[in-house]
Every structure is written in structure tokens, then in C-alpha cells.
Amino acid sequence: MKHLDIDATLDSARILVCCGSGGVGKTTTAAALALRAAERGRRTVVLTIDPARRLAQSMGLSELDNTPLRVVGVDDSQGGSLDAMMLDMKRTFDEIVLTHAEPSKAQAILANPFYQALSSSFAGTQEYMAMEKLGQLQASGDYDLVVVDTPPTRSALDFLDAPQRLTTFLDGRMIRLLLAPAKAGGKAYLKVVSAGFNVFTGVLTKIIGAGVLQDVSQFVAALETMFGGFRERAQATYDLLKAPGTAFVVVAAPERDALREAAYFVERLAAERMPLAGLVVNRVHRSAVTSLTPETSLAAAQSLEQSGGSPLAAAVLRLHADRVQLAGREQRLEQRFVSAHPDVPVVEVAALPGDVHDLAGLRAVGADLAGGSQALSA
Amino acid sequence: MADFPGVRLHVVNGKGGTAKTTVAAALALALASGGKRVLLTEVEGRQGIAQLFDSPPLPYEERKVAVAPGGGDVHALAIDPEQALLDYLHLFYKLSPNGIPARSLRRMGAIDFATTVAPGMRDVLLTGKVKEAVVRRNKDGSPAYDAVVLDAPPTGRIVRFLNISHEVGGLAKVGPIKTQSDNVMAVLRSPQTAVHLVTLLEEMPVQETIDGVADLTAAQLPVGGVVVNAVREPLLPPADLVAAEQGRLDTTALATGLKEAGLDAPEPLVQALGQEALEHAQRVALEEHGRDTLARLERPSYELPLLPDAVDLGGLYRLAASLREQGMA
Numbered sequence: 001m002k003h004l005d006i007d008a009t010l011d012s013a014r015i016l017v018c019c020g021s022g023g024v025g026k027t028t029t030a031a032a033l034a035l036r037a038a039e040r041g042r043r044t045v046v047l048t049i050d051p052a053r054r055l056a057q058s059m060g061l062s063e064l065d066n067t068p069l070r071v072v073g074v075d076d077s078q079g080g081s082l083d084a085m086m087l088d089m090k091r092t093f094d095e096i097v098l099t100h101a102e103p104s105k106a107q108a109i110l111a112n113p114f115y116q117a118l119s120s121s122f123a124g125t126q127e128y129m130a131m132e133k134l135g136q137l138q139a140s141g142d143y144d145l146v147v148v149d150t151p152p153t154r155s156a157l158d159f160l161d162a163p164q165r166l167t168t169f170l171d172g173r174m175i176r177l178l179l180a181p182a183k184a185g186g187k188a189y190l191k192v193v194s195a196g197f198n199v200f201t202g203v204l205t206k207i208i209g210a211g212v213l214q215d216v217s218q219f220v221a222a223l224e225t226m227f228g229g230f231r232e233r234a235q236a237t238y239d240l241l242k243a244p245g246t247a248f249v250v251v252a253a254p255e256r257d258a259l260r261e262a263a264y265f266v267e268r269l270a271a272e273r274m275p276l277a278g279l280v281v282n283r284v285h286r287s288a289v290t291s292l293t294p295e296t297s298l299a300a301a302q303s304l305e306q307s308g309g310s311p312l313a314a315a316v317l318r319l320h321a322d323r324v325q326l327a328g329r330e331q332r333l334e335q336r337f338v339s340a341h342p343d344v345p346v347v348e349v350a351a352l353p354g355d356v357h358d359l360a361g362l363r364a365v366g367a368d369l370a371g372g373s374q375a376l377s378a
Numbered sequence: 379m380a381d382f383p384g385v386r387l388h389v390v391n392g393k394g395g396t397a398k399t400t401v402a403a404a405l406a407l408a409l410a411s412g413g414k415r416v417l418l419t420e421v422e423g424r425q426g427i428a429q430l431f432d433s434p435p436l437p438y439e440e441r442k443v444a445v446a447p448g449g450g451d452v453h454a455l456a457i458d459p460e461q462a463l464l465d466y467l468h469l470f471y472k473l474s475p476n477g478i479p480a481r482s483l484r485r486m487g488a489i490d491f492a493t494t495v496a497p498g499m500r501d502v503l504l505t506g507k508v509k510e511a512v513v514r515r516n517k518d519g520s521p522a523y524d525a526v527v528l529d530a531p532p533t534g535r536i537v538r539f540l541n542i543s544h545e546v547g548g549l550a551k552v553g554p555i556k557t558q559s560d561n562v563m564a565v566l567r568s569p570q571t572a573v574h575l576v577t578l579l580e581e582m583p584v585q586e587t588i589d590g591v592a593d594l595t596a597a598q599l600p601v602g603g604v605v606v607n608a609v610r611e612p613l614l615p616p617a618d619l620v621a622a623e624q625g626r627l628d629t630t631a632l633a634t635g636l637k638e639a640g641l642d643a644p645e646p647l648v649q650a651l652g653q654e655a656l657e658h659a660q661r662v663a664l665e666e667h668g669r670d671t672l673a674r675l676e677r678p679s680y681e682l683p684l685l686p687d688a689v690d691l692g693g694l695y696r697l698a699a700s701l702r703e704q705g706m707a
Binding site: 021022023024050053113114117211215253257258287288289291292296300301303304307309310311312313314315316317318319320322323325329353354355 | 393394395396397532534545549550551552553580581582583585613614615618627628631632634635636638639640641647650651652653654655657658660661664686687
């Protein structure tokens with residue numbers, strides 16, 4: 001197994017994207033990586049999507065805020081610093097509209113009920129806005145490294161596709177059709193579509209009602225003025241993700257589903273030629289007592305129980321056997337991933353009894369990220 | 379007597395990583411036991427049910443995936459918004475899925491459009507299909523399914539997903555979509571529905587469960603039970619647990635005991651085992667704390683054991699039996 005050298009990545013990358021399925025400790029990993037980079041001397045900002053309350057508090061974040069805030073308590077002796085921010089999806093979207101649309105149109109867009117639905121809950125808006133914000137932070141020149149935590153989308157596609165999907169959507173046939181009546185110029189085009197279109201608007205009106213259809217048309221017409229801007233930005237973001245200096249870190253837990261998702265991610269990144277730094281396997285159980293196998297432990301525990309010997313020793317032996325067996329299962333699952341993806345560098349982070357919610361805890365996770373993996377590769 | 383006698387729609391949700399799909403499947407099996415007919419549905423297009431039941435990807439079709447103990451059936455359906463829309467058009471507007479209007483809707487990308495620009499509308503279609511299965515009747519007037527289990531989107535999205543009237547209300551104040559969403563909402567808010575939350579005894583999932591219950595209650599959605607998944611039994615006797623957690627485990631006694639069992643007990647080994655006991659005790663204490671926090675919700679609560687290996691079909695049956703024993707089904 002190749003070992004993921006986290007420090008080398010932290011020292012050289014300009015953008016670090018953490019991705020993976022929900023519930024694997026992705027946000028904590030992103031925060032730990034950012035803190036470590038900062039304490040190694042880099043001016044770092046971490047962009048989180050939905051951190052647990054106490055983790056957010058530990059970084060001084062109390063609410064959604066589109067401006068990065070300095071994290072207090074970071075060791076700045078190497079000249080680095082850490083800022084953190086929580087993404088406000090709707091506000092980021094509003095800002096794009098205000099930047100790209102003419103002032104009169106911008107207000108019409110912001111007030112449209114369809115815009116409000118799209119900007120606050122479009123599946124993909126969160127991903128798209130995270131990428132948009134990432135581009136802004138990177139372009140600001142204030143940071144050496146931008147670490148971004150991605151939304152816990154079940155499907156990896158959602159995240160990578162976000163910019164493309166929004167573009168495809170805006171370029172879609174439906175939108176062109178809704179705009180068609182307003183465009184007298186495209187007569188030939190209209191002729192082809194009109195028969196189908198009439199049936200279609202008829203059905204649509206019947207189903208969703210004329211008022212709704214009118215709102216949609218108005219929304220689309222207003223948006224059209226900014227299509228160009230959207231497309232450009234989506235493409236710029238996509239290029240930024242592929243550019244040298246960007247590194248993806250896939251985060252997983254040593255469980256079947258999480259590793260399956262991670263494998264999918266790794267393959268997808270490869271297909272898109274996105275630069276993968278490696279895989280972080282969180283919450284790994286290990287045992288320092290390698291000399292005592294589960295079989296020996298269980299046999300010894302049994303003999304103690306039968307002979308009425310020390311219940312404490314028997315219990316501790318059972319506990320040890322349980323832990324080694326769990327570690328073994330996790331290693332087999334991980335090995336399966338490694339066999340299928342031998343070129344992907346991997347690092348393990350030990351399971352902690354509780355959640356991390358202070359800088360000291362993040363620092364410890366960072367140290368484990370930088371020094372881990374020895375157990376399995378040794 | 380089961381805890382949810384009048385409930386015919388069981389919505390199962392939880393934070394990512396809590397294995398809510400497994401719990402939904404086990405609940406469906408439990409509800410089907412003894413000759414019942416249950417429909418298990420998913421809406422996120424990830425084919426989690428097929429993976430659990432070792433079956434090829436589910437088409438948009440209600441298909442039998444398992445037989446329950448005592449002769450019931452579990453059917454499964456992966457609901458897809460496009461198919462649900464075509465169903466809806468067929469049911470309410472008598473538009474054949476292969477007729478010109480439906481085909482032209484599809485060709486124009488109207489379905490993509492409608493489901494992209496207005497996620498609330500997509501959710502109406504998805505929940506609308508679930509509701510249709512709940513209220514569907516056989517020719518003789520008996521319900522088509524005794525119960526429907528919905529593997530719902532994760533906790534963070536659950537209220538938005540179920541509270542469709544609110545989501546759609548901003549888009550359509552009158553008209554057929556509004557009527558449909560009101561009808562679906564009426565079923566979701568009725569005593570026929572229970573929204574269960576799946577959690578682990580870890581800090582974040584417990585917190586999300588607490589928040590989830592508050593959000594569901596505020597949205598007037600009926601909260602069902604709390605299912606604590608992947609529970610591990612404490613392995614140390616209670617007194618030793620306390621001692622271990624306080625860092626004063628009797629290592630001398632431990633060393634003596636190990637020798638008694640015929641093992642070498644050098645100091646580093648004893649220390650390392652002591653450390654493992656300490657970590658175990660810390661985890662048990664955190665789990666106990668999580669359990670206490672959940673108990674304050676005063677909801678019916680069920681615990682499912684951690685299955686040593688990944689859940690297979692045999693494991694699902696074990697979990698289903700456990701849910702029945704605890705009275706959830």
C-alpha cells in the first residue's frame with residue numbers, strides 16, 4: 001500500500017478538496033488538515049458546509065457567514081494563519097446574480113419564487129456555491145491554501161457535476177422552448193417545435209396552472225441575461241479543480257458502504273483527470289498488543305471463566321479479542337480497496353472514543369494524519 | 379401489541395452513516411411477519427434496497443424482494459421522479475405514458491426541468507407516489523399494502539422533504555399541484571404516519587436526532603420511535619468499567635489474572651491491555667450519556683445490536699426479529 005504523505009500535500013497544494021459520503025468525519029478531517037497547514041506556516045482558510053455545532057464553535061464560527069473569520073488559538077510561530085467560514089448558499093447565489101445581471105433584472109430574479117426555490121434547495125446548488133466560493137477565496141490572493149469540505153452528497157456525481165449540471169440546465173431545451181415565443185428571429189426553429197410545443201404548454205398549464213407557468217417563463221427570461229456569466233464561471237471552476245496545485249482527498253471510514261463510495265469517488269476523479277492526493281481512512285481501530293491473537297485471548301478468557309479465575313482478566317481478554325477482530329475486519333475491507341486501487345496513497349486515522357470539538361483535538365487528528373498508516377504498511 | 383397499531387406509513391430516516399436503509403429493510407420484514415404485505419420504498423436513486431437484498435437494481439416496479447417469517451411478503455420500489463410524474467399524469471389526467479402529450483413532455487426535458495427548478499415539486503411527486511401506495515385499495519376494498527416503509531432522505535433534509543405543502547406553497551398558491559400536495563400532506567400529518575429516527579450512540583447522530591425530533595414536531599409531522607443502531611454490549615463488569623474510566627484499573631490484579639490463565643504478563647502488555655480497557659470504558663460512558671440524552675425525548679426507543687460483519691440477508695432477519703421482540707412491529 002502506498003502511504004499518503006499528508007504534510008507534503010499540505011505544504012504544496014493551493015486548493016484541497018475533501019470529499020466522501022456522509023458520516024465519515026469529513027468535516028473534522030478538513031478542519032484538522034487546515035489547522036495543520038496553518039501551523040506549518042501557510043496562510044490557510046477552511047470552507048465548511050455544515051459543521052457540527054461544537055466543532056464550529058471551536059473554530060469561532062457561530063452562524064452562516066460568507067466572510068472568513070480568523071480562528072483564535074492557532075500557533076502562528078511558523079508565519080501561518082487559519083481562517084474559517086461556513087457557506088451561506090443563498091447569499092453566495094444572490095451575489096452572483098447581483099454581479100452578473102443588470103440591476104433591474106437582478107431584482108426581478110431575486111424576487112421570483114422559482115429563483116428562491118432554486119437558490120435555497122436546488123439539488124446541486126450547495127455544491128455549485130461551494131465551488132464558486134472556493135474560486136473567490138483562491139482569487140482573493142489572501143491565502144496560500146484553501147481547504148474545502150464538500151456537502152455529504154450520497155452520490156459523488158452531484159459534487160463534480162454541479163457546475164456542469166447548472167450549465168446544462170440553463171442551456172436546456174426546456175428553457176429554450178420557454179423563451180422561444182419571445183424570440184421572433186428563430187422562425188425555422190419555431191416551426192419545428194410549435195406543434196409539440198403547443199401540446200406541451202397545454203399539458204403544462206393543465207398540470208401546474210397558468211400562474212406558475214408564467215412565473216417560470218419570467219424567471220427564465222430574467223436569467224437568460226446572465227447565462228453567459230454562469231457558463232463562464234462554471235467552466236472556470238471546473239478548470240480550477242483540474243489545475244496544478246489542486247488536490248482531492250477522499251475520506252472514508254473502514255466500513256463497506258463508505259469504502260464503496262470512496263472507490264466510486266476515486267474512479268470518478270480519475271475519469272475526470274482530477275488530481276487525487278489519496279484516501280484518508282478515518283476511525284480505524286488498532287491494537288498495540290500484537291502478540292496476543294484473538295484465539296489465544298478467547299481461550300484464556302474461557303479457561304479463567306471455567307476455573308473461576310479473575311473476572312477482570314477474563315473481561316479484558318474478551319475485550320482485546322473483540323478489538324483485534326474488529327481491526328482485522330476493517331483491514332480486510334481496506335485491503336479490498338487497496339487491491340482494486342493499488343496506486344492510491346492511503347493514510348489511516350485512529351478511532352477516538354468521542355467527537356473532536358476543540359483545537360487540541362483537531363491538532364491530534366492532524367498529527368495522526370501525518371504520522372498514521374504505519375500500522376498497516378509495517 | 380405493537381407500538382404503532384394504526385400506522386400504515388413508516389418513514390425511516392437518520393444521519394448519514396447510521397445505516398437507515400438497513401433499519402428500514404428490517405422494519406419492513408418485521409411488519410410483514412405473520413402474513414402481511416409490506417412495500418419498502420426508496421427515493422434517492424441509489425439502489426440501497428437492492429444491495430441489501432442481494433438483488434439486481436430495482437426497476438420502477440413493485441417487486442417482491444423477500445419473504446417474512448410466518449409467511450408475509452416484502453415488496454420493494456425505487457421511486458424515480460420521472461416515472462412518478464408519468465404515473466401521476468396517468469392517474470389524474472388519463473394521459474397514457476406512451477401517448478403524445480406524455481412523450482412530448484419527456485422529449486422537451488420538461489420533467490428534468492420541473493424536477494430541477496423546483497425541488498419541492500420533485501418531492502411532491504416522490505411522496506405522492508408513496509401516498510398512493512398507502513391509500514391504494516384492492517378490488518374488494520381492502521388496502522393493497524398493510525404497511526408502507528419509506529427509506530427517507532437523511533435527517534438534515536427530512537423536514538424539507540416531507541413538508542411539501544410549505545415548499546410548494548411558495549411556488550403554486552392554487553391549481554392542481556397545490557391540491558395534490560395538500561392531499562399528500564394530509565396523509566403525512568395523519569395518525570396513519572410515523573416518522574422514525576435512526577441513530578448511533580455517538581455525539582453527532584444523537585444531536586441530529588434531538589434536532590430532527592424538534593424540527594418534525596415544529597412542522598406538525600408525527601414523530602414515531604427512535605432506533606439506536608449498532609449497539610455494542612459493555613464487555614467489562616460495571617465496577618471495572620468505572621475504575622477503568624477513572625484510570626485506576628487494578629493492573630496488578632489484571633497481571634495476576636493473565637498469569638492464572640497461563641499467559642505471559644510483561645508490564646508493557648498489561649499496560650497496553652489496560653489502555654484498551656480505558657478506551658472501551660470511555661466509549662461506554664459516552665454511549666451511556668447518549669442514551670440518557672435520547673431518553674429525554676420520551677419517544678419509544680429500540681436498540682439493534684452491531685452485527686459483526688456487514689449486514690447480509692441473515693442479519694436483516696435477525697434485526698427484524700429484534701424489532702418485533704421490542705414491539706416496534
